[in-house]
Amino acid sequence: MSVDPNNPIPIYQQITDYIRRSIAAGVYRPGEMIPSLRVLALELTVNPNTVQRAFETLEREGLIHPRKGLGMFVTRHGATSAQSQSRTAVYETFVQGIRAGYDANMTTRRIRGVFEQAARDVATEVRSAK
Amino acid sequence: MSVDPNNPIPIYQQITDYIRRSIAAGVYRPGEMIPSLRVLALELTVNPNTVQRAFETLEREGLIHPRKGLGMFVTRHGATSAQSQSRTAVYETFVQGIRAGYDANMTTRRIRGVFEQAARDVATEVRSAK
Amino acid sequence: MSVDPNNPIPIYQQITDYIRRSIAAGVYRPGEMIPSLRVLALELTVNPNTVQRAFETLEREGLIHPRKGLGMFVTRHGATSAQSQSRTAVYETFVQGIRAGYDANMTTRRIRGVFEQAARDVATEVRSAK
Amino acid sequence: MSVDPNNPIPIYQQITDYIRRSIAAGVYRPGEMIPSLRVLALELTVNPNTVQRAFETLEREGLIHPRKGLGMFVTRHGATSAQSQSRTAVYETFVQGIRAGYDANMTTRRIRGVFEQAARDVATEVRSAK
DNA sequence: GTGGTCTAGACCACA
DNA sequence: GTGGTCTAGACCACG
Incomplete structure (x- = not known):
């Protein structure tokens, strides 16, 4: 996956959409951890703050939740929610x-x-x- | 038609798309004048400069051209270009x-x-x- | 001769330059009349006010002078002035x-x-x- | 360099020409950043929006491209394009x-x-x- | 009335 | 800090 900086859709939202689709597709399953902020930021060559913002959105949507010191994990209903979304x-x-x-x-x-x-x-x- | 300021797509581009589709649909035909800057600005409750910017793009694309003191007119090939676009x-x-x-x-x-x-x-x- | 409305140089100045060069070239000689405001406006498909402004400039430069009821005439020094200009x-x-x-x-x-x-x-x- | 507000050529186009020539002359080389909006605006004592408009034109011509949050950079083929232009x-x-x-x-x-x-x-x- | 240019000043996303 | 978008309001040339 890569981010298109010329796309008028904000980058953080492109990332949000991407992760949401990955969860829907079963790439990351309920209970599993998604790639860390730093890893994603490096992969997408994007500022960590931007990834952070995508994480916040997904957490607000109830697709992921943080476990302190470990990372962000897909919630129980994450898969089905992501699919319908x-x-x-x-x-x-x-x-x-x-x-x-x-x-x-x-x-x-x-x-x-x-x-x-x-x-x-x-x-x-x-x-x-x- | 109306404009959505919350849409991440810039307003001037929404206007550009709208006019382009109107030309494609034959609402404004080759040789005819399109609504003036100020009229469009009032209708869409948008700043005239924003409409002006849409006009610039459409002129660059060859869909319309200005006649001094009169207004913007659809070019000869405007309709077909707009349709394919x-x-x-x-x-x-x-x-x-x-x-x-x-x-x-x-x-x-x-x-x-x-x-x-x-x-x-x-x-x-x-x-x-x- | 024709006027280019897309030229950033103001139309009245394009006309001024054109008449000045015509005088310099001897198309209109000292003592002769230049084409009337209306004739020029029709020929160039331009607003008479615009031609009027060109005439004013040329008069200020001393290249032409009006004779009431007749038209604008090239002055004695018109030719040489126009050439050097x-x-x-x-x-x-x-x-x-x-x-x-x-x-x-x-x-x-x-x-x-x-x-x-x-x-x-x-x-x-x-x-x-x- | 300075801008002449009395010149019938629009200021934003004077700036466009100036930057284009600078790129052609190798003052700014491919991959390098050109001075920022605000810096140029201060130097030329011009409104930042006017400089912005020059940037738009140069970007459309493919001479420069933006890197978000960093600035405008000369494209790979920017120098040769600018020279021929x-x-x-x-x-x-x-x-x-x-x-x-x-x-x-x-x-x-x-x-x-x-x-x-x-x-x-x-x-x-x-x-x-x- | 029409479009075209310019200024001043604001807010946003991104690094 | 960077560029990108938008508003408000001004002045100009042209018809």
Whole structure:
């Protein structure tokens, strides 16, 4: 994973989203520890304060909790919460794209066509990344 | 249309996108004038300078051009350019959503299901707005 | 002749320069009348006020003077004044270009090379326009 | 360097040109940081927003890019791009001067004479500035 | 009335 | 400290 500094979405939120999706995907399971602040900051070449802010958000959402001197751990309901949140995020993104399509006077059919093309493109991209 | 100041996407860019989609949709046709700086600023309750910045971008993209003392007019190729640009924007949004879905370990089928639900929801929302 | 509305130089000044050069070139000779405000405004598709402002400048410079009910006439010394002024304008333009060249760390030789190329290009352009 | 508010060329563009030439001249090299917004604004006694606008243009041209929280840095190809752009600008200035000369009925020889005088004058001016 | 430029001053994210 | 966005209000050229 990497962070896009040119993306208008704040970096801390990009990180928040990334960790949330990782929890949803089972990369980090309930009871397990997620990578430490410093490790993430180094990996993403980002200021530790920024990672810290992402941790705060996830803690407020109840996905992770701190154990003193150890690190941040995924909560019991973390996985299921993260999954529904991720699904909602995807849903919202699609809604936004579909609305933009209608605004530009595209037909429902044409919008679906664009989606299918995007799906094909991402699928091949994912496959080739393996 | 209205602007969302809490949206991380800068206001001037929201306005740019909005006008671009309007041109793509044929609301403003080649050779026609688009609403003036001050009118748009009042409608969107935004500072005129912010609208000005949107105009700059659209002019750089070749969608509109100024006629001194008169206003900004849609260029000859403005409509077709705006359409292809809008399509690309929708595509990119979908790609982003699909990637997020895969990252959260959703199957292609499940992602498509979310899309279809979003499509249905937006369609009814659009219909009821009429 | 035509006016470039995108040129940062004000239109009234573009017109002033143009008339001054025409007088210098002998298109309009001392004692002769220059085209009327309305004619020029129509030809250049410019607001009459803008032409008016150019006339004021030229009158202040002593190149032309009004004869009531007739129009603007080139003064006795108009031709020679216009010639020296035009020469100065060309000189100043060159100075500006040469300074920009030095600022960009170009050698005198290289700058002269650019000038010679420009001279060739304009010469062929002028020849083909005949 | 200083800015001329009476120059019809907008201040932000004067600043853009100045920085572009500095990059072309190797004052700021690829990978290096250029002076900050606030520093430039103080030096030129200009509003920071005006400098910001110059930065925007240079970024769009691909000469510089921002590093969050650090400053603006010259891109890899910044120097070569700036050099060719500066050369073109000098060329355009000369073309403009030569055209004005022909319009004023000057001979090619006479125009070249004016150029040579300008070259001598600027050369001595530069030499004495050392 | 139109767009274009500029200043002053504010708040934000990031290092 | 850095750049990025936004507001408020001013002046200008042009029609």
